[in-house]
Amino acid sequence: MYSLQDKDKLACSKIVATGKLLTEKHLVAGSWGNISCKIGESIYAVTPSGKGYTSLTDEDIVIIDQQCDTVWGRHVPSSESKLHVAVYSAYPEAQAIIHTHSIYASALAAMRKPIPPIIEDIVQIIGGSVNCAEYALPGTQQLAANAVSALAGRKAVLLANHGAVCWGKSLEDALIVAEVLEKAAQIAVICQSCGGAVELPADDVAVMHEFYNKHYSKRQMGEEG
Numbered sequence: 001m002y003s004l005q006d007k008d009k010l011a012c013s014k015i016v017a018t019g020k021l022l023t024e025k026h027l028v029a030g031s032w033g034n035i036s037c038k039i040g041e042s043i044y045a046v047t048p049s050g051k052g053y054t055s056l057t058d059e060d061i062v063i064i065d066q067q068c069d070t071v072w073g074r075h076v077p078s079s080e081s082k083l084h085v086a087v088y089s090a091y092p093e094a095q096a097i098i099h100t101h102s103i104y105a106s107a108l109a110a111m112r113k114p115i116p117p118i119i120e121d122i123v124q125i126i127g128g129s130v131n132c133a134e135y136a137l138p139g140t141q142q143l144a145a146n147a148v149s150a151l152a153g154r155k156a157v158l159l160a161n162h163g164a165v166c167w168g169k170s171l172e173d174a175l176i177v178a179e180v181l182e183k184a185a186q187i188a189v190i191c192q193s194c195g196g197a198v199e200l201p202a203d204d205v206a207v208m209h210e211f212y213n214k215h216y217s218k219r220q221m222g223e224e225g
């Protein structure tokens with residue numbers, strides 16, 4: 001059995017706090033969606049399956065290994081644990097993952113359409129258009145593989161007929177990605193119903209994303225003046 005250290009307990013309480021914020025911000029409903037963070041090499045803290053965020057406690061969080069086997073905790077880990085572990089494996093920079101069923105991102109996912117690069121904050125933070133992964137049943141290894149393939153270097157991806165997955169360098173960062181993704185999806189739906197938006201040029205997208213990664217995100221984290 002895994003022995004929980006103070007830093008792991010802190011991670012569990014941050015996941016619980018993030019879950020409440022997801023509910024408040026209407027990015028999830030009920031027990032849908034899930035949250036995880038990396039707490040060690042191939043060790044992850046993840047929300048339990050089927051428990052609502054408003055009543056979630058630190059002790060409800062489950063610790064899993066690379067095979068998605070529980071090493072600590074009294075509940076069954078999230079049914080999308082394979083998806084989380086696959087994203088951590090593909091993106092070593094990822095320290096936290098949030099899977100949402102937010103309304104506008106889910107609407108585009110239901111249409112199996114990407115979120116185009118039409119608003120500056122999404123291209124700065126996420127890195128360009130957000131692809132929609134090919135459909136696979138929830139909780140499957142195929143869904144995890146499809147999501148990783150469609151991420152294509154970005155910090156977010158839509159899951160066809162399902163929702164969205166966002167990763168960040170911290171839980172706070174992943175939450176910003178989830179919020180900006182939902183806002184961009186809403187703008188994209190509005191634009192499509194009013195004649196369409198003008199996409200930002202690829203060169204400008206690259207410049208803005210690089211500036212955000214090199215400078216702005218560090219200023220937000222207090223690492224650069």
Ligand SMILES: [Zn+2]
Pocket residue numbers: 032033080099100101138162163
């Ligand atoms: Zn889901």
